[in-house]
Amino acid sequence: MVYLDNAATTSLNTAAISAMTHVMTETFGNPSSLHAYGRKASKELREAREEMAKQFQVPARKLIFTSGGTEGNNTAIKGYALANQANGKHLITTAIEHHSVLHTMAYLEERFGFEVTYIQPENQVITAQQIADVLRDDTILVSVMYANNETGQLLPIKEIGDLLANHQAAFHVDAVQVAGKLPIHPEELGADFLSISAHKFHGPKGVGLLYHNDLHFDNLLHGGEQEEKRRASTENLVGIAGMTAAYKHASDHYQDNYQHVEKIR
DSSP: OOOOOTTTOOOOOHHHHHHHHHHHHHOOSOTTOOSHHHHHHHHHHHHHHHHHHHHHTSOGGGEEEESSHHHHHHHHHHHHHHHSGGGOOEEEEETTSOHHHHHHHHHHHHHHOOEEEEEOOBTTBOOHHHHHHHOOTTEEEEEEESBOTTTOOBOOHHHHHHHTTTSSOEEEEEOTTTTTTSOOOHHHHTOSEEEEEGGGTTSOSSOEEEEEOSOOOOOSSOSSOHHHHTSOSOOOHHHHHHHHHHHHHHHHTHHHHHHHHHHHO
16 A cells, blocks of 8 residues: 555654553543543643744644644634624635635635635735735735645745734634644734644544634634633643654754655655
């Protein structure tokens, strides 16, 4: 067998498996519990968040552990749009986004009366100027993927971030296809929200991360006070440990991995 579908999902690497095995065998407590088992789990959770914050070069409190890219995209787009619609109901995205973005935009159009502008590629590319051309005073959110999952095209995220720096619109980046392949620093990119998913960089399925820049947005999940009251539900500590280990391993080997893939190509 030769596996050529890594853009869809990747196999677990040994770093992720080792980290997950450690948590499964040594740390079964609920991170929200106050007893010794819970405190041990809470420590693992805190260390994982701090490691991912170090990788992203952002404060740890700005990271929310999620179930993956779909939840991260839905939380950023739906949560921000609904919480801030008093400032405008115009949204911008591209026609080449993942369905977790396109279907969320369609939901906001159909159910809540938002107006969405879908940027079409020109000569097979998306440019920051195209965003500038449709930006309006009532635009409250722009959502653009970092890399396309079918073509591999890198979009001009930093240029778009700079464009929006003095505009009210929040900037969401779906970085699922870039995570683990290139360094990601949301603040340098000018991103207000940024989503990743662990299974795209040899981590486990069912876990991801959402960076947020302290903006107000509605929660998708209501219940407990996990994730700084941003995302209710007992944290998936096994998955989080695997994701963190996989991301650190990818970060430590960016150059080697790039050269390997380039050779294969």
